[in-house]
Amino acid sequence: AQKITQTQPGMFVQEKEAVTLDCTYDTSDPSYGLFWYKQPSSGEMIFLIYQGSYDQQNATEGRYSLNFQKARKSANLVISASQLGDSAMYFCAMREESGYSTLTFGKGTMLLVSP
């Protein structure tokens, strides 16, 4: 079974609008971490935001926030006030306590921001 599922191959949003990118995960570990990375066409993976399984509050980093629903095993990324530079691939990833040093990625969502 896939550990990380991103069901949206592509998303379109207009500049200045908010967009939500979906991510669900599967683990039996009580302790795990969830990450979102952005990959522009240049190829580099850029860290955006982190959510720990024991964190009580949803993580926020500037225009990025993570809608963490533990019971539903979902960790959706919300980008507010989209900018043209947000056009990129977005990957959700998970690190489990039992899988030391291994970060497992979902298949990604391509986001296109239009003027």
Next chain:
Amino acid sequence: DAMVIQNPRYQVTQFGKPVTLSCSQTLNHNVMYWYQQKSSQAPKLLFHYYDKDFNNEADTPDNFQSRRPNTSFCFLDIRSPGLGDAAMYLCATSGKTGGVNEKLFFGSGTQLSVL
């Protein structure tokens, strides 16, 4: 700025001709990773080093080898590249705690073409 550097950015090799990809880091991180990312797919972990301790993923082909002569450098050797090995190869590092919140720092990747 401290960073992860991959050279070259683009590499073209011939079918069956050995090729080496390079990665260096100035973060002084203990853990270094190699991921393979094929077009429109999630990055797939090939192997990682914790200091000099080499950890191979179970499904990594024998055709792929790695060397880490010191903390700063790590190499990916493909002994006999096939057409199916054409991909983006991403190098990443992380600190030594191994905790679930340990994020990965990525290089810009090397895009490998096999002719």
